[in-house]
Amino acid sequence: MRTTALILAVGMLLAACGDTTEVQDTTTTNATSVTTTGDPATTVVDLPETLTIISHDSFAGGVTDETFATFTDETGIEVEVLPAGDAGSMTNQAILTRDNPVADVLFGIDDSFLSRAFDADIFVPYASPLLDDVPERLQIDDEQRVTPIDFGDVCINYDVSAYADTAPPLNIEQLAQPEYASDLVVESPATSSPGLAFLLATIATFGEDGWKDYWTALVDNGVNIVSDWDTAYYQEFSHWGGDDPLVVSYASSPPAEVIFADPPVDEAPTGVVDETCYRQIEFAGILAGSEHTEAAGLLIDFMLGPTFQETIPLTWFVFPANETVTLPQEFIDHTVIPASPISLEPGLVEDNRERWIEEWSELVLGS
């Protein structure tokens, strides 16, 4: 049974690589050797005992014995996850170790760090057959060096009880209007990933010429700026006892409020302003120095497959890239996946991030 699945999987991989591809025989010791009758030639694939994923802390923090159990059952390969700090730190670590990588697969790089990783040439291309189930708009690399696994939206969240009599804002422009004076708390883009996403959303909305005027208006309107997400959400947001009924958070925050509510609630106490959402896509890529690139392809297939994709929303509070997967009820009832989220060209972000953050700091923090 296990062998059948394995042969199937290897077959799929071969098919995906195209008819002419010969899978190389690696010289790994302690490896399981599997013979498969591919077409046109018979090839031998050596499968390692363990595959290693390098990822950011928040992914690693959600991994349990169950996460990759099905993969291990099907292939006999154990999966180990190495946490490597935040997304930026992880990317730099992968670049620093490109000649002798610590892992086979990198997971969790988002679009804003992609071009730097591409410049350093750390990935080998891989096209998973399961990409057919992934919407085109998530597949942003034409050379298929990385595979989209999930996406998350950073959106303005509002405290439902604070807008019982008045309406919450509808878009980013309205945040600078007098009826929302002193209502908004945002994270600094210099120290916080959702904070950066919100800055990028304003740049995408108002353009290189207009975003500074907008932020000047926000400051005049009494925007509250804090260093990180948990300060903004748990201390300044009015739902959590603060003074600000609007906060930069995630599209998944309202379902999280329902799932973790104690005592249980029927309606989410917070909501998402869907026209303010900025999209971040997270990718997996096979590291160029890995000795197990074929097996790593199987792992990418697994991460795009239904078993893994179904665990994504309730474990990491982001959305699965595979659109055939059913979302948990709380995600259907209490949030939205915006039809046209805000986004920027990845290369544009990479080229300008430092300058934008510095200009923002000068303008908003006066330093």
Place this chain on the structure above:
Amino acid sequence: MNTRAGRVALAIVPVGFIGYFFVYPVTRILILSIADGFGDVLTSASTRSVLWFTLWQAAASTLLTFVVAMPLTAVLSHFSFRGRSLVRALVTVPFVLPTVVVGSAFVALGLSNSIWGILAAHVFFNVAVVVRTVGGVWSRLDRGVVEAARSLGASPLIAFLRTTLPILGPSIAAALSIVFLFTFTSFGVVLILGGLTYRTIEVEIYQKATTFLDLGAAGALAILQLVGVVAILWAYGRYQRTRSVGLELAPEDRVLRPARSTTERVTLWSVVGGTLALLATPLLVLVTRSFRGGLGGWAFLTNPGRLAITPGEAITNSLVFALVGAVIATIVGLIAASLISRGSTVVASTFDMVLMLPLGTSAVTIGFGFLVALDEPVDLRGSVLLVPLAHALVAVPFVVRSTLPTLRAIRADLREAAAVLGASPRQVFRHVDLAIVARAAMVGAGFAAAVSLGEFGATSFIVRPNSVTIPTLIFRLLGRPGAVTFTAAMALSVILMLLTTALILSIDRLRAGELGEF
């Protein structure tokens, strides 16, 4: 000849440790990162303002810490009272708590985005350095000198200025240079409480390396910071040496006495109460917040449900790492201190300084250094051993500081007698040095364990197997949505606080009657 060879053999342990796990990785990463050139980072206006801020906030923090800590140090050095060791332990707890944990408490007190928040947090973390370093000498200072001055007609103030202060001087200078070192390289506090308005060099290094992926600039700044750290440690080393010369100290129980008059009692309890209230406020914030919305957070710790987080495992990991890290640090630190105590040469003091360097080196530099350097001959990068090794790196200085004064106090003739009687250098070390220094070494080990429990610097930049410690788990819980996970993070902080307090209390029990620089 024989002794010399023996000493060289012993030296392999600490020299090899600091060489392979610190000097080599840091050199490798610095060379690698500045290979593309510094860019204009060192001459830019923004770097100048960061450097200026780093210096003046460190100076201000050091001064404030001194002002807050001295009254407590004074009363602890004069009066014996019930709960004295508990007070000493309690002021030490903040020192080993991770900044990510305490930072959020200061934010809750309304101190975010303000220079006052940063200064307050620096005082909070460093009061212990002054209380323990200066108090260690003052509470054993034979009062005969002061009494002599008084009987010769000096007023209390003049007696203090002419007798006590000159003797305490070097230890005050040593404490201040350590506080300056810690605040000069401050990271977590400034990142959380400063937003981007206030940036130290350390924050700037982190920013360049992880947000902008600009290693050249990060490397240049890391070198700049290292130069500052070496200067501070050089000053520290000087005071350290003057201090250890010709000091006759009396046992604590002969120096301390109960507060007798009402004035003395009022002074004692208002100083103790005032300082503790100041230090306890942020900690109480953590405790009360762990109970927000009932016992949900605490229940979550025992039953984390479908989230892949097992607080029990994190606590076990932390304790195991603390134990292993403390053992490594104690072995390395003890041998190092023994060697330093015997050489008064430039070599010994330089080596002492190099051992202190990890305390002032940015966590990103060490973490990334491990990554590029430790893949050969044995690939240690993904090894679970790397975590306690990194902890030991920052804990070794504490072992050295705890044991060095005792080792220096061992009379040379004891060793010579042993050698004359035919003991090999190893036997001399075992039967003379080790026998005398055992208690001080236990104190050092305890400190090493406490430092390891709260360590959240280099470890957060090490690619490591998924072995979560208490501080890393707290940090991860804080980043997750949901009421329960937030209170659970607070509850876990309280557990860390209690573990640390217990550890420090037992150290202080051992310390009674011992010398120690920290």
